[in-house]
Amino acid sequence: MARPQSEDKRNAILSAATEVFAERGLGAPTSAISSTAGVAEGTLFTYFKTKDEMVNALYREIKLELADAMMSGFPRRASIRNRLQHVWNSYTGWGIANPMQQKVLQQMGVWSGLTEESKRAGTAPFLEIEKTAEAAVAQHVFQDLPLEFIAAAMSALADTTMEFMRRQPKQASRYQSTGFEMLWAAVCRKK
């Protein structure tokens, strides 16, 4: 099928939205986004039916980017600890490299407009990680807890860690590795 409209323009809009939302919150006007994107106000609505739909699309886009960053170079055969460390490092690394995206993601966490479908789509690309976690539970490495909970805990701890990495850039790598040790300790089965 022929790709309608211009992929470039769509990206420009989402990228502008990221910038604007990071700075002014999800309440920022669409006009600020279109002007940042260098397109007309109306154009936004030829790519997205409504603002809410656009925010949902952005959510999925960012989640995909994040998944990409995390899955690239994923050491499928390494030990569980190493795989988890990869996840941790790539997640926090991505967050530091993409502060706006991460900030927007946080805002979307308390936004009521996210559709269930978006939430589902947002978690889908992390399948590989889930498998690792499943294995970890099965092998009695992790505690016997729902994967979702472990994932959420990791995400929460990572967000906290990133915030401090950003606040004290000189200590960034120390926070990153300590954060991981904390996660590992938290998540592993106790002897």
Place this chain on the structure above:
Amino acid sequence: MARPQSEDKRNAILSAATEVFAERGLGAPTSAISSTAGVAEGTLFTYFKTKDEMVNALYREIKLELADAMMSGFPRRASIRNRLQHVWNSYTGWGIANPMQQKVLQQMGVWSGLTEESKRAGTAPFLEIEKTAEAAVAQHVFQDLPLEFIAAAMSALADTTMEFMRRQPKQASRYQSTGFEMLWAAVCRKK
């Protein structure tokens, strides 16, 4: 003197705000709040100069309530672990008992209108806890990390835990105690 400002009405407004914000986000109209509170639209503005000021007031109010809940019965003389457990239990307990307040607090975490003063006022009542943490670090029980980081990590983990306690009420107490063990493991100095 004429009718004095009524503490009741002020509370009704803040309480309505909690309800409305929890449901519709901080972007909810003030008119929804005043009507929920059963007062005229203008009345809100005799108690708070602007909407932003009202949100800031609400933030401080909730933080105070939370501090109250956490500090009441604080076992000043108990072991560090027991003190931390008290903190954990009372925090998660409060969050489960006051889901709207907790939700609103989370939204305020990504809200740009919070004044520095409010943030300061919001952390002030947790002094006792801070002291415990300081002692824990000094006694080499906790890892050598900034207190703020430990606090943030705890708060993040607790929020996550509460979410799952709410989702699976039957497992609530299991989540609560496992969550604490995770925190304790994460935060303690490794041998």
Place this chain on the structure above:
Amino acid sequence: MARPQSEDKRNAILSAATEVFAERGLGAPTSAISSTAGVAEGTLFTYFKTKDEMVNALYREIKLELADAMMSGFPRRASIRNRLQHVWNSYTGWGIANPMQQKVLQQMGVWSGLTEESKRAGTAPFLEIEKTAEAAVAQHVFQDLPLEFIAAAMSALADTTMEFMRRQPKQASRYQSTGFEMLWAAVCRKK
């Protein structure tokens, strides 16, 4: 009859109104007036049924003061020219001494809420002056024009003169006397 309410408070309100209106225009809120007057917001409405009524009252009050200033020492027996000069000097003198009152009076000139009755009441105290003018017309000193027109012309010229007296205080007395000569020339019958 016993004087109801306090004359003092009424005066305080009107005086505050003068001050506030001079600075912020007739659109200024009644609350600004009551607070300047040092009374409660509601008090204003025990002295005046509505804001409009209050403005009308203020108009009459100021006009009376002005009349007082102009009629005191009026040289009833002097020549027409001297009587007119007295009027001119006392009017401009009053305006310079009472800039706020004069400013408010000007604003009321383009205000649509002035009642016909107020307008009538406002001109009444100038009867003596009118008589002078009538005499001047009768004696063929003034041109044969409606008194009202002559009065309006004088008032307009005086307002202009005062404005310049205020702008260039060092030239004030020069403006005052030149202004009068202009008026006299304008108004006298030509040979």
Place this chain on the structure above:
Amino acid sequence: MARPQSEDKRNAILSAATEVFAERGLGAPTSAISSTAGVAEGTLFTYFKTKDEMVNALYREIKLELADAMMSGFPRRASIRNRLQHVWNSYTGWGIANPMQQKVLQQMGVWSGLTEESKRAGTAPFLEIEKTAEAAVAQHVFQDLPLEFIAAAMSALADTTMEFMRRQPKQASRYQSTGFEMLWAAVCRKK
């Protein structure tokens, strides 16, 4: 390109504003203006950022129209008296023909929102007249007074005259010519 801003619509808004302001004062709501203009409430704000800006624009527009009326057919070579008479006649003529505009102009005279820039822009087109007046002073025809004062006096006298022309239309031309004679007498150097 999309629909460009229409000069027509802008004019419709300013014209409606003139009508509404003349009737109800500058405090009239913008909604009255937009509805009179036959556009949506929001449309007004695509043409003018704020109400104040719109009022300033209207001021300049009216002043320009007035200047146009006064400068068209200005007898550059005629005697000073004839030039002044042209000014007088065209001013009062314009005022009678455009009562709403003139009323609005008067209201703006006591309005505090006029920017300095607008005031400057408003006087600029009257340069030719100023030159005449300068010449008149230089040639010892006019009294030695600041031009601004002479202009203000003329304007004040003209406003008064117009008011009476309007009140007694049958006497209009008599008022007009008498008014001019008064001005001329007032302004000329005395022998």
Place this chain on the structure above:
DNA sequence: GATGAATGAGTCTTCATTCAT
């Protein structure tokens, strides 16, 4: 009578969305 909290209609302005060009 004095007070000032309470009221709610009214104000300016914003903004998502539509639609003529």
Place this chain on the structure above:
DNA sequence: GATGAATGAAGACTCATTCAT
């Protein structure tokens, strides 16, 4: 498809006036 003017329903906030104290 792209544009940006047009729309009008909100939204936050103001203010004259009322009324409980």
